[in-house]
Amino acid sequence: MEKKVVLPITDENGYYQIRLESIGGLGANLCGKMLGELGIKYLGLNSASFSSYGSEKTGTPVKGFIRYSSADLDIKLHSPIKTPHLLVIFHDALLSDTSVLKGCGSDTDIIVNTVNGKDRQELLELEDYHCVYFLDAQKIAIETKSRINVVMLGAIAKVMGFVELEDLNAICKDTLGRKYPASLSQNMEGIRRGYEEVDIAFESDRSKSPKGNKNEEESIWGYETAPIGGINPCFGNSVVNDLSPSRQGYFPIFIPEKCINCGLCDTTCPDMVFQFQKGEFKGREMMLNKGLDYYHCKGCLRCVTVCPVQALVRGVEAEHPHKKYFMPNQELLRNPDNYEKAGYDGYITSEAFLTEQRIKGGEV
């Protein structure tokens, strides 16, 4: 059954281009790989796929790139995709940095993974794009015991419009089925629901209006401004990173009435979140836990497990829009002009191991 899909739209080089915007851990890398393989094996297309690799600057989220072309065309470009036909956002927190929308315009379809009920207009200007779709992939993944990436894969296929569910199932079997037959049906169910439940929020005609702003930002540090040798004189300036996008829905809630100020939370926190100050506790002068610096809390919940008196408990972040006892780093001389939204470093220099873990549903 040799299919020959005709791409609905291509750029001047003959490519249909997809960009995935994700945070390390959501499986965008594997999703991109599956999309690439899908093109060659089941769509009669040529394809190429790759991810942004390695130790990017801290917090640079992971990007995936897929190019499709007709089978007779070689895909020669190795550069990242600046102007995608389809942009897939694996986590709505990524939209707090508008650069994820770079190069997108009235030609671009966008899929955003977001929880049901979120104000969609607040996330992005729907009218600026060709079509915008939403999907609660997290919920579907939990309900089907699959992973966000397969749910997104289903949605991507639906939105592209030239992939049928059976092709997705085939690629899912190829990639995941052979080694992990146990989770195959769950993943296929995740794909199906992604395919069926992706929800269109805005639709417009394709027009010829120019794509979004392609200009690169001017960098602050160049050969005239940067100290020689890569020396960095701005000690501790990573403090401007806001790591809250690293959290996966949960965060520690502090209940000061229960706190005995033992300090164990401070010994287990990898992110210097706890703010202790001198004070008095039960008549004794000692260090007191004054609150948490949620800018830097990645939601690992080590502190919740370690706390001997349950003064720190796990909370669902969405249920606590106003965080009590939020105390920014007290050693700061000045507050950053703005905290830069960031995630943790997504390490995908090596795919083999992580791919397996993701398939197994490990905490990657």
Added chain:
Amino acid sequence: MQECKQIIEFASGNEMASMAIKQIGYDLMGYYPITPSTQIAENLDLMKAEGNLDLIMIAAEGEHSAAGICYGAAVGGGRVINATSANGLLYALEQFPVQSGTRFPMVMNVACRTVSGPLSIKGDHSDIMYMLNVGWPILFAHSAQQVYDFNIVALKLAETVRLPVVVAYDGFFTSHQKRRCMRFEHDEDVRNFIGEKHEPYPFLDLEHPITIGSYMNEPDLINNRYQLHLAMEEAKNVLPKMFDEYGTLCGRSYKWCEGYCHEDAETLLVLLGSSFDTATVAVDRLRKQGRKVGVLTLGALRPFPEEELAEILRYASHILIADRQDSYGGVGGNFSMEIRAVMQKYGCAGKVKSLVYGLGGKDFYVEDAITMFDMAEEESPDNLFYYGVEKGNSQQAELEKQQFFAPLSAEKTRILQQSNQVTGGQINQTTAMPKRLAPGHGACPGCGIPVNINMLLRAIEDPVVLLFQTGCGMIVTTPYPKTSFKVPYLHNLFQNGAATLSGLAEICYRKQEKGELPRGDIVFIMVSGDGGMDIGMGSALSTAMRGHRLLMFEYDNGGYMNTGYQFSYSTPKGAVSATSHVGRCQFGKRYFHKDMPQLMAAANIPYVATVAESNPVDFIKKAAKAADYAKKEGCAYVKAISACPLNWNDAPDKERKVIEAAVDCCYFPLYEVERGITTLSYDPHKSGKKIPVLDWLSMMGRTKHLKNNEYNAVVESLQEEVDRRFQCLLAKSENPYL
């Protein structure tokens, strides 16, 4: 010969290299993981685990040794393969002329990456150009397909001219991007093409003993080198024929020089690697505008295809050579200089310019190629040009330099205002210690590295100077232009941290003695992890034995986590990793974990200790003690077991419990060796907390499979080893002379 059956693969350059290696049927791979070439070993290990590959794979403790392993195996008559990149290549560099000079064929894949420092893992050609003078033919593939094809041709070439051969390609661009590729369906077709291996001087033939590696003076050495030169000349002759022969099998014909629209081009862009493909798209666009442009690349850097090159270059009026590396202070990159030399030799009259671009993996777009064509045709002097550099914004840079923190003066860290050693039981008190590490680093949620660093430093009331060896700890804290360090911090490469710190400390002490720096205690601390005590063990042990006053701190996360978790020597036996897969024929890592504290104890340094975050009071006390020894007496070594939720594959919030289990099962016993006297800090037997080692293994995804009965023997052997080591410690703690 007729075309052999082929099948389509959707694969990256590294995957195609692995496929070729598998199909060729090598005997041995000696390697050391380094991005971006590591995937080759990972893929092969997976094939091996599943029983699809019969290959001895030896993960050395560093690239230098990996090259040695390969050399020995090649001398023994094996077919041998290696893969490396960047600083790994440079670390092994001295071995390469040994191999070529004594004429033992093998193949090494080089996924090209920029050479540190500042450390970067991305692709450029600064590593491969170091190989130009070592006597190895260097094939350069610009696509994943070529990586496969060149790997097959490389071995045949190697065995024909009896020289080791490199197959080079762009790191990430070619090594990681997945493309449509073709490969032979049957391994036999590959093997038939390469043919049998002939050994002119079989070393293991005991009837005819030979000596390899004579000591050679003048007048002989130059003759040996001339033989090498002749072998390279022979390679020049046979390579085009091999490409032709290979072409008849696969239908892909390769030339030493590959051009696109070059025949009638007036303006030529010459570049190496994946950029060639991108530039062809630019050529298509400009040709549509009627501009006679073309692009050219080379399929081999050694031997250098001078005649073919000259033949193409002589008709172009403007030539721009773009280098992805620089020979600083020369007239361009090495590629550029050689092409210019060829043009001079063959009297090519075109105007030539050189530029340096794309360093550290800076992306190359079609627009860049178009700009380069414009530059080639511009009337401008032939000065070396750096393409894509930026001045920066000085106004904003000034603003950025405003500090967020006050410097950590000595007074600020003297939280107890008392003597040098924290006496214990004072975790609350130590929360007053200002953190030397600022928040905002990029470690994964629940990472043990910052936990352990903070735990160590909260006990040290003196100013500290930190040196990190390469590893996750270093990468996540210092991504330019950010840094998480609030104290002086230096990075040096994986194998050399301890030595570097010893030099630094000695200069400080000297300056203090001369009165150039105020006297006062500074604790010099080297931080290593991610297997840094494999490649860096020699340096660390030697530094220890020299007795410098410094502290070595190892956060041992049991694997090379910064490169995607390949096993290290301290990974537990049986653990799965990217280079110790579990499969039908493999149970995970084959051998026991390294006992670094005992190795350090054998160096007879004044203080050795093991610590765990699950025993914070003990940790803090030992840290303070170690700092005190490091200030006053000599070298101290402290090792912490450090959680890696990503690769241990467990929940970030459970890490302290996992660590506690490692301690309670005696896999990671807590003890100290103070001036040669061993003291157990905690005996789980006595507190009734001793658990079987399997209880700990079951908590981590990487070792969970060992619960299955089929791995009983693995678990039993580990249990026995753990018990034996603990009994040794116990005996030592009972006898001061042990």
